[in-house]
Amino acid sequence: MKYLILVICLVLAAVVGKGVFFALSSPGQPENKWVYMVKEGASFNQVASELYKKNLISSELEFKIMGRISGYTTKIRTGEYALHGGMKPIEILRVISSGKSVTYPITFPEGYNMFEMAELAEKKGIATAKQFLAYCHDSQFIKTILGDNVETLEGYLFPETYQVTRSEGARGLIKLMVRRFLQVYGEVAHLAPTNGFTRHQWVILASIIEKETGYEKERGLISSVFHNRLKKNMRLQTDPTVIYGKMMQTGAPVKNITKKDLRTKNSYNTYTFRGLPKGPISNPGRAALLSAFQPDDTEFLYFVSRNDGTSKFSETLKEHNSAVRKYQLNRNNRVGKSWRDLDQD
Numbered sequence: 477m478k479y480l481i482l483v484i485c486l487v488l489a490a491v492v493g494k495g496v497f498f499a500l501s502s503p504g505q506p507e508n509k510w511v512y513m514v515k516e517g518a519s520f521n522q523v524a525s526e527l528y529k530k531n532l533i534s535s536e537l538e539f540k541i542m543g544r545i546s547g548y549t550t551k552i553r554t555g556e557y558a559l560h561g562g563m564k565p566i567e568i569l570r571v572i573s574s575g576k577s578v579t580y581p582i583t584f585p586e587g588y589n590m591f592e593m594a595e596l597a598e599k600k601g602i603a604t605a606k607q608f609l610a611y612c613h614d615s616q617f618i619k620t621i622l623g624d625n626v627e628t629l630e631g632y633l634f635p636e637t638y639q640v641t642r643s644e645g646a647r648g649l650i651k652l653m654v655r656r657f658l659q660v661y662g663e664v665a666h667l668a669p670t671n672g673f674t675r676h677q678w679v680i681l682a683s684i685i686e687k688e689t690g691y692e693k694e695r696g697l698i699s700s701v702f703h704n705r706l707k708k709n710m711r712l713q714t715d716p717t718v719i720y721g722k723m724m725q726t727g728a729p730v731k732n733i734t735k736k737d738l739r740t741k742n743s744y745n746t747y748t749f750r751g752l753p754k755g756p757i758s759n760p761g762r763a764a765l766l767s768a769f770q771p772d773d774t775e776f777l778y779f780v781s782r783n784d785g786t787s788k789f790s791e792t793l794k795e796h797n798s799a800v801r802k803y804q805l806n807r808n809n810r811v812g813k814s815w816r817d818l819d820q821d
Contacts, residue, residue: 508561511578516643520549523572533565542566548573555643577641582649584635586761587686589720591729593633593759603646611650621654624676631679631756632657660762667769676755678768683756686764687716690785695763697789699771701779710777712746720757721745780804 510530514523520543528536543549548569555577559568582600584593594608611617612629619625622632629650634657640649661675668678681702688698705712718737721744723730738747743754760768778796779787782803790796 510559511556512559512572513556514552514554514572516554518552518554520552523552527568532559532561532563532568539565543569555641577643579639579641581637581639583637584633584653584759586635586764587689587758588635589758590628590630590633591723597646597649602640602642602644602649607646608650611646617647621651622658626676627755629654631676631683631759633759634660635759635761661765664762664765664769667766669769677752678765679760680752680756682760682764682768683758684712684714684716684753685767686760687758688714689764690781690787692763694787695767696770696772697774697776698779698787699767700774701776701789703771704775704777706751708777709750711748711750712752714746716757717744717746717753721753 508531510532512527512530512532521540524533524536524539524543527533527539533539540549542565546566546569551573552569553573553575555572555575557571557574557576558578559571563571580600580602582596582602584596588596590609590612591605594605594612597603597608598605612633613627615625618629622629626632633650633653636653636656638649638652638656640652661679665675665678673681681699684702685695685699689695702712702714715733718733718740719730721742722733722737722740724744725742738745741748744757746753774789775791776789778790778793778799780790780796780799780803782788788799788803790799
């Protein structure tokens with residue numbers, strides 16, 4: 477009997493020892509790296525099988541036993557995890573149960589519209605453009621994260637660099653962007669003059685300033701032109717709104733506009749009505765928001781591109797038309813602004 481007990485103890489010790497050895501050993505080399513995806517709904521057994529096939533563990537059976545004994549079989553979480561061949565099985569269990577997925581940087585430039593952002597999100601593998609735009613148009617989702625009833629999230633997707641996991645997808649990314657917008661807007665909104673503008677109107681104005689800015693030091697001057705025009709009930713007559721309106725009508729990217737486009741009526745074409753367009757035309761950054769709130773103190777009503785990234789500002793239509801003839805007429809690279817000499821407001 478004593479011998480039997482001794483044998484059993486030795487067998488148990490051997491089993492435990494082997495288990496400990498397995499848990500603390502690694503089958504490969506640290507330089508062999510993988511980003512491993514625990515798919516939604518995957519069972520622990522499926523994960524063990526995939527890890528074994530990738531040579532990240534030396535025994536599928538022992539990994540399953542270790543997971544059951546340690547209680548990790550019910551703790552693994554969906555996500556992407558950075559693993560390598562030099563990791564011990566117990567380390568792998570801890571990582572894939574942590575929920576700390578691999579993140580990917582994605583940078584949205586200031587002035588991008590939601591369609592451009594959607595394309596970039598797809599290019600980076602975060603979400604499809606279709607998914608991204610669907611959330612941007614989802615009224616219930618918009619109300620939940622923004623607290624406002626606006627038609628789309630255009631203007632509220634703050635341009636910045638984000639670290640995002642692929643499992644978060646379009647929904648998670650957009651929530652981060654809107655949350656950042658609300659934070660930045662809250663930090664600078666106290667600078668807004670009390671002229672009766674709603675938040676949505678400020679974002680619309682900032683989005684236009686963002687698209688018209690070729691030289692960042694001119695933001696305040698450009699803002700002053702639009703503020704002065706609004707005060708005088710003049711048409712804003714800004715090309716980016718024409719481009720956005722045409723894009724919304726055709727559903728295709730627009731690079732150039734024509735005289736006909738300037739006269740085509742829609743709710744964005746500020747050559748055809750007075751006041752702000754129906755919604756933002758891009759997603760402005762902090763500087764554009766600040767410029768909307770704090771325009772330079774000028775009497776300027778017009779500006780035209782000098783074709784070098786800067787603009788010529790004018791107070792009168794006569795001065796402006798002279799600048800148009802100097803910088804824009806007979807040039808093919810900028811069609812829209814050459815027609816501002818038609819302004820008779």
